[in-house]
Amino acid sequence: xxxxxxxxxxxxxxxxxxxxxxxxxxxxRWIAAEAAAGVKEIEVGSFVPPKLLPQxxxxxxxxxxxxxxxxxxxxxxxxxxxxxxxxxxAGVHGMSIPFSxxxxxxxxxxxxDHLAMLEEIRAAADIAREHGIHFAVGLxxxxxxxxxxxxxxxxxxxxxxxxxxxxxLEFSLSDTTGYADxxxxxxxxxxxxxxxxDMLTTLHLHNTRxxxxxxxxxxxxxxxxxxxxxxxxxxxxxxxxxxxxxxxxEDLVLMLNSMGLRTGIDLEKLLxxxxxxxxxxxxxxxxxxxxxxxxxxDYNQRTAA
Amino acid sequence: xxxxxxxxxxxxxxxxxxxxxxxxxxxxRWIAAEAAAGVKEIEVGSFVPPKLLPQxxxxxxxxxxxxxxxxxxxxxxxxxxxxxxxxxxAGVHGMSIPFSxxxxxxxxxxxxDHLAMLEEIRAAADIAREHGIHFAVGLxxxxxxxxxxxxxxxxxxxxxxxxxxxxxLEFSLSDTTGYADxxxxxxxxxxxxxxxxDMLTTLHLHNTRxxxxxxxxxxxxxxxxxxxxxxxxxxxxxxxxxxxxxxxxEDLVLMLNSMGLRTGIDLEKLLxxxxxxxxxxxxxxxxxxxxxxxxxxDYNQRTAA
Numbered sequence: 215x216x217x218x219x220x221x222x223x224x225x226x227x228x229x230x231x232x233x234x235x236x237x238x239x240x241x242x243r244w245i246a247a248e249a250a251a252g253v254k255e256i257e258v259g260s261f262v263p264p265k266l267l268p269q270x271x272x273x274x275x276x277x278x279x280x281x282x283x284x285x286x287x288x289x290x291x292x293x294x295x296x297x298x299x300x301x302x303x304a305g306v307h308g309m310s311i312p313f314s315x316x317x318x319x320x321x322x323x324x325x326x327d328h329l330a331m332l333e334e335i336r337a338a339a340d341i342a343r344e345h346g347i348h349f350a351v352g353l354x355x356x357x358x359x360x361x362x363x364x365x366x367x368x369x370x371x372x373x374x375x376x377x378x379x380x381x382x383l384e385f386s387l388s389d390t391t392g393y394a395d396x397x398x399x400x401x402x403x404x405x406x407x408x409x410x411x412d413m414l415t416t417l418h419l420h421n422t423r424x425x426x427x428x429x430x431x432x433x434x435x436x437x438x439x440x441x442x443x444x445x446x447x448x449x450x451x452x453x454x455x456x457x458x459x460x461x462x463x464e465d466l467v468l469m470l471n472s473m474g475l476r477t478g479i480d481l482e483k484l485l486x487x488x489x490x491x492x493x494x495x496x497x498x499x500x501x502x503x504x505x506x507x508x509x510x511x512d513y514n515q516r517t518a519a
Numbered sequence: 520x521x522x523x524x525x526x527x528x529x530x531x532x533x534x535x536x537x538x539x540x541x542x543x544x545x546x547x548r549w550i551a552a553e554a555a556a557g558v559k560e561i562e563v564g565s566f567v568p569p570k571l572l573p574q575x576x577x578x579x580x581x582x583x584x585x586x587x588x589x590x591x592x593x594x595x596x597x598x599x600x601x602x603x604x605x606x607x608x609a610g611v612h613g614m615s616i617p618f619s620x621x622x623x624x625x626x627x628x629x630x631x632d633h634l635a636m637l638e639e640i641r642a643a644a645d646i647a648r649e650h651g652i653h654f655a656v657g658l659x660x661x662x663x664x665x666x667x668x669x670x671x672x673x674x675x676x677x678x679x680x681x682x683x684x685x686x687x688l689e690f691s692l693s694d695t696t697g698y699a700d701x702x703x704x705x706x707x708x709x710x711x712x713x714x715x716x717d718m719l720t721t722l723h724l725h726n727t728r729x730x731x732x733x734x735x736x737x738x739x740x741x742x743x744x745x746x747x748x749x750x751x752x753x754x755x756x757x758x759x760x761x762x763x764x765x766x767x768x769e770d771l772v773l774m775l776n777s778m779g780l781r782t783g784i785d786l787e788k789l790l791x792x793x794x795x796x797x798x799x800x801x802x803x804x805x806x807x808x809x810x811x812x813x814x815x816x817d818y819n820q821r822t823a824a
Contacts, residue, residue: 328539364817396736397778423815424808425734425768431701435740459808463728473702501727501765510698510728514670 217476217518219255219440220467221416222248224491225276226257226461228448229269240271240494242279246489248445249280251483255287256280257310257442261297276306279401291349291367293324301371302341311338312388313377315370316359319390328373332380339381351382352418358393358404367402371409379409387413387441389429392422392459396432403436413433417442419461421447421501426461427469434475441466445484446491447501457493462502464488468509472516481509522781522823524560524745526721527553527770529796531562531582531596532765534574537803543577545799547584548714552795553750556788558660558768560592561585562615562747566602594653598629600642603769607646617693618682620675621664624695633678637685643674644686656687657723661707663698667823672707676714685716687736690745694734697727697764708741724766724805726752730739731766732774739780746771751793752806767807769793773814777821783794786814 224243229236236244245256258280259273273290280288289308292298301309313335314320317328326334335351355362356370374385387402388486406414417433419426419441430441439511444460467479485505491498510516531549534541541549550561563585564578568569575761578595585593594613597603606614618640619625622633631639639654647654660667679690692707704722711719722738724731724746735746772784790810796803814822 288687349717358815360709360816363815364820393817394814395777395821396739397780398821421811422708422808423773424767425732425774427730427734428774431733431736434701462729467805468728469700469733475702504667507697507727510663510668510696511665512663512698515669516700516703 215476216254216478217439218470219438220253220254220470220477220479221255221289221442221462222253222445223258223408223418223442223460224444224446224448224463226260226270227442228444228446230260230267231425231449232269232465232495234498235269236338236494237446238480240490242270244487244490245276245280248484249283249286251472251487252477252479253472254285254478255289257289257291260291261300261304262293268517269271271276275298275302277306281305290299292338294334295341298341301343308341308350309338310350310386312350312352314353314354314371315365315373315391315477316362317362318357319355322361324472332376332389334440335377335382336380339405341512343381347501350382350384350386350416351377352386354390355430356387357398358389358391361517370402370403374406374414375437376408379415383413383500384405384416384445385410386416386418387414388418388457389420392420394419395425399429399432400436403433403438405429407436415444418442421459421461430461430466430469446488448491448498459501464502472513473517474516476518481513520781521556521559522744522785523775525558525768525775525784526560526562526594526745526747527558527750527768528723528747528765529749529751529753529768531565531575532747533749533751535565535572536754537574537800539800539803540574543580543652543800545795546577546581548748549773549792549795550581550585551588552792553789554591556792557782557784558596558789559590559783562594562596565596565598566605566609567598568602577603578624579609579751582611586610591751597643599639600646603643603646603678607650607652611652613655614643614647615655615657617641617690619659619677619695620670620678621660621667623666624660624664627666637681640682640687641685648686653688653701654686655689657689657691658711659693659695661692662694662703663696665696672710675707675711679711679719680714683718689721690715691721691745692719693723694725697725698729699724699734701733703729705736705741705751708738708743712741717814719789721731721780723747726764726766732770735771751796753796754804764806765793769809773809777818779821780822786818787812
């Protein structure tokens with residue numbers, strides 16, 4: 215029984231943001247160790263052209279490997295319909311397409327305006343449906359954009375509706391740029407829920423300004439049940455300048471478990487996974503407070519049975 | 520008009536936790552600059568024996584200086600009735616006495632059990648009343664103790680009631696050890712409010728496990744109106760091993776202002792105060808995300824008029 219799904223996005227969002235390529239064997243150890251710690255969903259990579267992101271070139275092999283782990287939901291990012299076909303061929307359980315709410319960011323990031331992206335979403339959704347694959351749309355830059363600044367909340371609602379018509383089965387609100395504040399999280403979740411209902415399940419938050427976990431609390435208040443996070447806070451968005459810093463999986467799990475919410479994740483085991491990244495990417499900056507401080511003395515009393 | 524009072528405790532909780540003594544002139548510059556940035560209340564020091572904490576030896580001089588700043592509420596910590604008398608002599612606006620909910624921590628920290636502390640509180644309250652000084656009790660280690668582990672919530676409620684009988688006019692719940700989680704914050708605020716009502720105004724949170732701002736959000740949901748914080752996250756509790764890391768004033772102000780809550784604090788001016796600490800205590804580790812990331816591009820649109 216799980217109350218909250220912690221979806222690990224480090225192998226995708228973390229690794230695509232750093233220059234070095236993590237060896238395939240290290241990625242496999244990372245994924246296997248996190249699954250063994252109780253993580254139920256991992257975004258293992260992205261079906262983007264290897265020329266653009268060589269860090270993600272082994273995504274199909276990772277999907278094959280991760281599918282061998284019992285109970286693990288294996289998802290990948292797909293930037294477009296072409297990527298969706300590759301993901302379907304690889305046999306993913308779920309795929310997620312980012313749809314940037316800032317048209318400037320969308321054009322800069324994937325060279326497509328909103329209308330063109332909606333066509334991609336429709337085509338990708340068709341491919342996913344054909345193969346019985348779960349299909350999610352990530353409403354990225356939903357809380358603001360480093361190029362445009364504020365993003366209209368009404369526009370987010372309208373584009374979510376359009377994406378639902380195009381075949382989205384699930385939505386996340388993505389704070390690509392680390393702009394979200396807790397009041398905005400509550401407001402925007404309410405508004406988007408008003409349009410697409412419980413299809414909005416997920417928050418993808420960054421910790422750029424240290425507000426990541428504060429925004430999680432706001433999301434919990436609004437009934438959000440899935441949170442993306444990256445082990446060690448690895449990564450961010452390479453196309454949003456200055457917007458580094460994913461939510462740290464270790465701190466998120468400490469918080470949720472301490473609150474008595476069931477994540478199914480063993481914190482002690484999770485903390486050990488960090489050494490795999492440290493060994494494979496020596497010197498890479500990792501974040502988080504829990505790895506240094508450790509759990510509270512009464513941690514086990516706080517967690518749900 | 521202020522919605523939320525941010526009470527700067529760095530000159531006390533920050534400076535008492537580090538070995539070096541900040542020169543009096545630097546402390547004055549710090550206090551004056553924060554007040555100029557709009558900070559309305561500053562805990563300028565602690566009336567403890569200079570032998571124990573030489574960092575606080577100039578507290579009376581700081582009180583005299585800070586009282587010259589118009590509109591600033593000048594508070595100090597007092598460990599006991601003797602300190603309360605010194606604070607009264609110095610002419611503070613308010614004093615706050617820590618009352619450790621963990622008896623082990625209380626004995627270790629101030630060599631007094633709960634009964635002895637209640638006597639000190641009564642004596643200090645009498646002195647404060649006599650001089651027309653506001654008198655607050657900080658319920659420290661309220662969320663757990665690095666020595667005892669869990670602290671009984673019923674015990675916190677009972678001791679708050681006793682402290683109210685002894686003359687407390689206001690309460691804060693202090694997460695001395697960085698143990699609080701957001702569910703616990705909501706639960707404990709509700710319980711203590713049940714006993715002492717609106718006299719509980721304040722949360723003193725640490726960021727040891729990165730949960731500081733998440734706990735602020737939980738406190739806001741429960742109607743807490745005052746939050747302590749330390750510029751640059753300086754300090755912690757020297758008597759709670761491993762419990763470093765105050766809530767960072769810069770990140771707190773960014774969050775509250777972005778949420779549209781009025782703090783009266785100008786973030787841009789506040790961020791510049793940091794250089795005073797950097798110059799006076801070169802090499803001292805400072806924390807916070809906002810000083811690196813800066814405010815969001817649409818920050819001014821988010822803040823209340």
